[in-house]
Amino acid sequence: MRLILERSGGFAGLRRVARLEGSTLDPAEERCLRDAAERAAVFALPRELRASEPRPDRFTYRLEIEDAGRETSVRFDEAAASEALLDLVDLVQDLADR
Amino acid sequence: MTPSDRRPLCCILPPHILQHLARHGDDEARTVALETLVATERLRGERHAIADGLRDVPAGVKRRTLYDAGHTQRLPGKLVRGENDPATDDGAVNQAFDGLGATYDFLAEVMKRNSIDDRGQRLDASVHYGRRYDNAFWNGRQMVFGDGDGKLFQGFTSWHELTHGVIDAEAALVYSGQSGALNESFADVLGILVKQWKLRQTSSEASWLIGEGLLAKGVKGVALRSMKAPGTAYDDARLGKDPQPATMKGYVQTEEDNGGVHINSGIPNHAFYLAAVKLGGYAWEKAGRIWYHALCNTLSRKSDFAGAAQATAMSAGVLFGASAESVVRSVWAEVGV
Numbered sequence: 001m002r003l004i005l006e007r008s009g010g011f012a013g014l015r016r017v018a019r020l021e022g023s024t025l026d027p028a029e030e031r032c033l034r035d036a037a038e039r040a041a042v043f044a045l046p047r048e049l050r051a052s053e054p055r056p057d058r059f060t061y062r063l064e065i066e067d068a069g070r071e072t073s074v075r076f077d078e079a080a081a082s083e084a085l086l087d088l089v090d091l092v093q094d095l096a097d098r
Numbered sequence: 099m100t101p102s103d104r105r106p107l108c109c110i111l112p113p114h115i116l117q118h119l120a121r122h123g124d125d126e127a128r129t130v131a132l133e134t135l136v137a138t139e140r141l142r143g144e145r146h147a148i149a150d151g152l153r154d155v156p157a158g159v160k161r162r163t164l165y166d167a168g169h170t171q172r173l174p175g176k177l178v179r180g181e182n183d184p185a186t187d188d189g190a191v192n193q194a195f196d197g198l199g200a201t202y203d204f205l206a207e208v209m210k211r212n213s214i215d216d217r218g219q220r221l222d223a224s225v226h227y228g229r230r231y232d233n234a235f236w237n238g239r240q241m242v243f244g245d246g247d248g249k250l251f252q253g254f255t256s257w258h259e260l261t262h263g264v265i266d267a268e269a270a271l272v273y274s275g276q277s278g279a280l281n282e283s284f285a286d287v288l289g290i291l292v293k294q295w296k297l298r299q300t301s302s303e304a305s306w307l308i309g310e311g312l313l314a315k316g317v318k319g320v321a322l323r324s325m326k327a328p329g330t331a332y333d334d335a336r337l338g339k340d341p342q343p344a345t346m347k348g349y350v351q352t353e354e355d356n357g358g359v360h361i362n363s364g365i366p367n368h369a370f371y372l373a374a375v376k377l378g379g380y381a382w383e384k385a386g387r388i389w390y391h392a393l394c395n396t397l398s399r400k401s402d403f404a405g406a407a408q409a410t411a412m413s414a415g416v417l418f419g420a421s422a423e424s425v426v427r428s429v430w431a432e433v434g435v
Contacts, residue, residue, distance in 0.1 A: 006354070010233040011258060012309065012322050013282075013360020014337060054273040054356045056262040056281065057235040062354075086171065090229060 001030060003037075004064040005092045009078075011057040018096035022067075029095060036091050037065060040084040042072060049076035061089065160213075161220040162198050164191045167227040167242075174224045174240060190225040194243055197256030198223060204292040205264070208382050209390050214263035223256070236262040250314055250337060257289035258308065264288065269397040276402035278359035283366035287389055290325060291382045301374040301381045307331065325371040328364030344368045346403070346434030365433050366406060372429035373410075377422065388414045388426065403435045 001022035008015050022030050037043075042065055051058075059078040065071065076085070160181060166188070167175035178191055185192045198221045205211040213219040223241035231244025234254035243254055262285050265271060271281035286308050294304045308331075309322030319332025319340070328342035342364030343349060349365065352358045370389060374381035388410055396409035407430035415423035 008354035009356065009360065011235065011254070013355060015354065054278070055235070055237065056273055056285065057233065057259060059233065060354065060356065
């Protein structure tokens, strides 16, 4: 499993990138990540998930994920993301920050 | 026909038509439109003079309500402090309460504006949003503050975010590309004016740093952005280097950040800084009023940098005459617009 999460925007306007490889995670973490991706239905998401209009100082993300032969890339606004997708974002950032 | 003969007819025209005439009309139409805009300003000034004479404080009453989102993303959360409640033992609540108050006071006293919507809008804010959420924003109805991740940021200020509400209520600049960078810049401009006004700093005394003191200890930087010297606020292994340009030569084309709105805002930010310094004194008295007038009268939703240069120059002329207009034109030229 391979995952890249890029974040831009926010009031600070900073760019943050998180990269995760299955080989560097322990099995439990990888399972957790896979479950979170399933709950967020990432492989069923459109390429772009935008809020009706961009809102000031909110984050915008680009997620690239490859797992078990499937791959996808999604650009989304924080304000347009489901709770499950935001949970995935939180988990990715927690794992990358370790 | 003298201008005064034409004025009664022009007063029937709504502001957006006057503005169009001022921008695109022939010389005669332009003169009449500008004179009417000036006359409207004078009338507005007279109304305020009368109103202020009737009571000792500006119109409008602060109505602040603070909520605790309890580390969830559900808003607003639990009510924890109302306008007439004393300070709580939650520093985040009290800091947000004070920040909302300072912004309200600045808008009321300096810009004669009654809260965000100029109609006494209540000021609601939620703190402790999300888990280690390193951001703060205005969601169209209220302020929302995260706690920061503790590593790079230590808390947030209200001023920039709250003034996004004012921008939404006025020019409503579309939040992408150049209009988005202008939106960001106006939020920085109004935010920095609140700070300088609170501290009674002249343009030459002020630091012109946005988010000064927000970076955690150990981070190599002084602030998030510099209006005086865009691109110099930070240079840190984890944050990266401040990417802001000061002039159009450094304009960044990107798909991220809605077209780099927080990056390219460096250019109009620098134009404002130059205008404030060249006009002298306290930035809110001339440059601030010019920019605020443009936001409320001469800018449109899709204005680009060139449009902002025109709009602020026009506003400078309306408020302070030809020499101020010429200063404003020159600073935009200096940043390459």
